[in-house]
Amino acid sequence: MLSLEEVEVAIQGAKILRGVTLRVPEGGRIGLVGRNGAGKTTTFRAIMGLLPLERGGILFDGASLARWPAHRRVALGIGYAPEDRRLFPNLTVEENLRLPAEALGLAPAERQRRLERVWDLLPELRELRDRRAGALSGGQGKIAALGRALVTGTRLLLLDEPFQGLAPALARRYGEILARLVARERGLALLVSESNPELVAPFVDAVVTIERGEIAAVTRKPGL
Numbered sequence: 001m002l003s004l005e006e007v008e009v010a011i012q013g014a015k016i017l018r019g020v021t022l023r024v025p026e027g028g029r030i031g032l033v034g035r036n037g038a039g040k041t042t043t044f045r046a047i048m049g050l051l052p053l054e055r056g057g058i059l060f061d062g063a064s065l066a067r068w069p070a071h072r073r074v075a076l077g078i079g080y081a082p083e084d085r086r087l088f089p090n091l092t093v094e095e096n097l098r099l100p101a102e103a104l105g106l107a108p109a110e111r112q113r114r115l116e117r118v119w120d121l122l123p124e125l126r127e128l129r130d131r132r133a134g135a136l137s138g139g140q141g142k143i144a145a146l147g148r149a150l151v152t153g154t155r156l157l158l159l160d161e162p163f164q165g166l167a168p169a170l171a172r173r174y175g176e177i178l179a180r181l182v183a184r185e186r187g188l189a190l191l192v193s194e195s196n197p198e199l200v201a202p203f204v205d206a207v208v209t210i211e212r213g214e215i216a217a218v219t220r221k222p223g224l
């Protein structure tokens with residue numbers, strides 16, 4: 001469904017991604033694991049069209065994403081939760097979720113359907129729907145950011161270090177929520193980055209290791 005082919009990205013003249021080739025099949029769950037500065041966020045930003053490619057290509061359903069500007073890529077069914085959450089603090093959780101549906105120009109019935117799907121998948125978020133995003137705890141904010149990504153992410157979810165900053169108990173809880181989510185939505189593909197492979201192992205099919213902007217290893221079914 002998503003494939004990066006020999007992607008090269010440079011930032012201010014410095015080569016950051018060096019020939020990254022990465023495939024996420026339909027319904028596939030891939031962990032993108034690497035230490036600080038390895039190029040995880042750069043990979044996500046390239047997929048979303050927020051950084052230009054120097055070389056290589058990114059395909060979605062076999063067609064190049066190059067002709068889609070960043071704001072149109074979510075319309076393909078892609079949801080992106082950046083590493084900093086970027087919720088609007090003065091809006092409620094529900095308002096934060098409604099925004100991307102409105103930005104997509106969806107009909108009211110479809111917007112409502114998308115919202116119901118998120119409440120259904122994340123019942124703990126439904127409880128918080130009227131809470132101001134600025135009043136959420138760190139863990140609740142992570143779940144809200146996941147919910148917002150699900151509004152547009154009907155086919156592919158891109159989660160950049162969702163566990164970062166969570167205390168161990170909350171990270172475990174968040175991992176359970178993700179495991180439940182992928183079990184319920186079999187067709188949903190997932191690319192999730194982390195520095196610690198153990199955190200993503202329970203719900204991914206493969207771990208792709210990135211080091212200094214290069215894919216260093218692909219491990220299928222970790223732990224098996």
Ligand SMILES: Nc1ncnc2c1ncn2[C@@H]1O[C@H](COP(=O)(O)OP(=O)(O)OP(=O)(O)O)[C@@H](O)[C@H]1O
Nearest residue numbers: 011012016034035036037038039040041042043083
């Ligand atoms: N705006 C920028 N200007 C200059 N260098 C940048 C910029 N953004 C990223 N880089 C560099 O690109 C490299 C990859 O950064 P990237 O943010 O993709 O790593 P990451 O794997 O997401 O790391 P982290 O775990 O810290 O989030 C790093 O060496 C970083 O210093």
Ligand SMILES: [Mg+2]
Nearest residue numbers: 040041042083
């Ligand atoms: Mg990052």
